[in-house]
Amino acid sequence: MWAMRMSRLLVPTLREDPSEAEIISHKLLLRGGFIRKVAAGIYTFLPLGFKVLQNVARVIREEMNRSGAQEIFMPVLIPSELWQETGRWDIYGKELFRVTDRHERLFCLGPTHEEVITDLVRTSLRSYKQLPINLYQIQTKFRDEIRPRFGLMRGREFMMKDAYSFHTSEEDLDREYREMHETYCCIFTRLGLDFRVVEADPGLIGGNFSQEFMLLADSGEEEILACPQCQFAVNWKSFANEGESCPKCQGGALIKKRGIEVGHIFKLGTKYSEKMKCVYLDENNQEKSMIMGCYGIGVGRTAQAAIEQKHDENGIIWPLPLAPFKAAILPVDCADKEQMAVAEKIYQSALGNNLEVVLDDRPDRVGTRLKDIDLIGIPFKVIIGPRGLKEGKVEIKGRASGKTDLVPILDCNDILSKLISGQS
Numbered sequence: 001m002w003a004m005r006m007s008r009l010l011v012p013t014l015r016e017d018p019s020e021a022e023i024i025s026h027k028l029l030l031r032g033g034f035i036r037k038v039a040a041g042i043y044t045f046l047p048l049g050f051k052v053l054q055n056v057a058r059v060i061r062e063e064m065n066r067s068g069a070q071e072i073f074m075p076v077l078i079p080s081e082l083w084q085e086t087g088r089w090d091i092y093g094k095e096l097f098r099v100t101d102r103h104e105r106l107f108c109l110g111p112t113h114e115e116v117i118t119d120l121v122r123t124s125l126r127s128y129k130q131l132p133i134n135l136y137q138i139q140t141k142f143r144d145e146i147r148p149r150f151g152l153m154r155g156r157e158f159m160m161k162d163a164y165s166f167h168t169s170e171e172d173l174d175r176e177y178r179e180m181h182e183t184y185c186c187i188f189t190r191l192g193l194d195f196r197v198v199e200a201d202p203g204l205i206g207g208n209f210s211q212e213f214m215l216l217a218d219s220g221e222e223e224i225l226a227c228p229q230c231q232f233a234v235n236w237k238s239f240a241n242e243g244e245s246c247p248k249c250q251g252g253a254l255i256k257k258r259g260i261e262v263g264h265i266f267k268l269g270t271k272y273s274e275k276m277k278c279v280y281l282d283e284n285n286q287e288k289s290m291i292m293g294c295y296g297i298g299v300g301r302t303a304q305a306a307i308e309q310k311h312d313e314n315g316i317i318w319p320l321p322l323a324p325f326k327a328a329i330l331p332v333d334c335a336d337k338e339q340m341a342v343a344e345k346i347y348q349s350a351l352g353n354n355l356e357v358v359l360d361d362r363p364d365r366v367g368t369r370l371k372d373i374d375l376i377g378i379p380f381k382v383i384i385g386p387r388g389l390k391e392g393k394v395e396i397k398g399r400a401s402g403k404t405d406l407v408p409i410l411d412c413n414d415i416l417s418k419l420i421s422g423q424s
């Protein structure tokens, strides 16, 4: 639970579009005081931005735990020896941040964690009876991207959920892969986002089979072909042509869309386990290489991509699960004792109901404050003004619907609770 007085909150909003930003979601994150650039592709998350990041992470964590995966936490600093075992120390190239310790030993800052997890599993599991297992973390990743851009979309330091599963058969990997597919669908659906799963290469079962989860947005870097009548989508360059009829439902004609890759699920097979001797003993006491899958979600990229989908000319329109605060309580005139007293009362009962609300007690003009609240995308506003108060009422306004309801002060918190829990 998080509640605040706006006058105390670090939220340095900007009136003008910052010149460093090209796409709307990046502009709005900067203008709304969510993030600040420290260096190319490196950002500080301010209170609002960090809360949104945690909201994405919370939904991911709940769904991953529900699927039976176990959360761990691996180091950022990885000794080069592990990466030498797979050969990636030499082939990964300039994207890998390399550092040297005081003893001249080489390390990298983890861009992904196959080596570390495979080392963990080979030293802690022996028997087929201990498999399958799926381990995940939510961690900072480092990639020295050639062109860091679009804010959190392509950073050099960014938050990722990465999961790795280990199996004794291809069939069991397939089962877990489908489980992760399902889990990812639940995650992006819960977050209220419009996504497609791109069948990157349906011909190539086994080996490096993978699928990407794309949020649909015009600014997306990936071109896809999507069916307007079902969920089918493919990579633009791969197999189909625009206008071709959808192979899944036979109904719609495929149309070109743009997408932002927010998640990626892979069947790795034995690529890492063979090189690193990650083996188990089967029923006949025979050594076999474990069969692996891996599953990633960009946490910050998802948060920002959500804005590409959910905004208007006034700012962000957060889906409820992502919103840093679910409602803003806003007296029209903070110098007015009666308005302020009602606002305080509503704020205190909201706290009692564990609602994540912000009390906008700033001394500025009401128009300026309303603009800020809309810019940062708070889903509901409770506006306490002189006219309503005469009848013992306040206004509740929805950010997405634009709808205003005049409600009795006494009912305000019940109504707010229902709206916030999505029951109304």
Ligand SMILES: Nc1ncnc2c1ncn2[C@@H]1O[C@H](COP(=O)(O)OP(=O)(O)O)[C@@H](O)[C@H]1O
Pocket (backbone or CB within 6 Å): 112, 143, 145, 152, 153, 154, 155, 156, 158, 160, 261, 262, 263, 264, 296, 297, 298, 299, 300, 301, 302
């Ligand atoms: N530079 C980056 N900045 C922010 N998020 C990233 C970045 N690179 C990857 N991600 C996120 O992490 C997820 C998993 O990454 P992965 O598929 O391994 O990377 P890539 O697609 O660049 O090969 C991606 O789907 C994306 O959401």
Ligand SMILES: [Mg+2]
Pocket (backbone or CB within 6 Å): 261, 263, 264
């Ligand atoms: Mg990818």
Ligand SMILES: [Zn+2]
Pocket (backbone or CB within 6 Å): 227, 228, 229, 230, 231, 232, 246, 247, 248, 249, 250, 251, 252
């Ligand atoms: Zn279709």
